[in-house]
């Protein structure tokens with residue numbers, strides 16, 4: 001081969017190699033970039049699924065340990081606490097203090113309380129008039145529409161701003177000093 005032809009051949013080989021490399025280096029990052037996004041989305045999706053499974057499992061454990069009524073599970077706590085401590089404990093477990101929304105719920109709550117807390121006594125429920133005297137709201141600050149006050153209750157005025165349900169006395173409600181230590185039941189909403 002003549003020197004000129006050799007040179008041309010070398011240049012051609014060089015061009016082929018360089019264009020190959022640039023084609024690769026051009027397409028590679030975009031492919032891997034897209035791949036990374038896909039992978040990230042996939043991981044995010046799996047992570048969400050794992051978390052919702054964990055929540056479902058926790059909820060199932062609560063329902064199995066406690067009791068299940070329509071769209072709610074109850075789990076009693078045996079050690080008495082002040083209203084605030086009880087409320088915080090329920091929130092930490094992913095629930096709230098029980099809020100009986102109807103006489104049916106009140107009855108279910110009472111029979112579960114009777115069974116799980118050995119009969120007598122009062123339990124905190126998630127109702128209070130701490131913000132405005134006489135205006136009873138639930139633990140989320142929303143107005144309560146179902147009440148089950150005992151006769152002559154509430155009567156504690158500004159001194160008693162938290163509500164208990166009596167296990168022995170048909171689940172009737174009374175206002176009580178929030179610092180008092182009472183047993184309680186947390187409720188968990190079932191999706």
Ligand SMILES: [Ca+2]
Nearest residue numbers: 129157160161
């Ligand atoms: Ca009050």
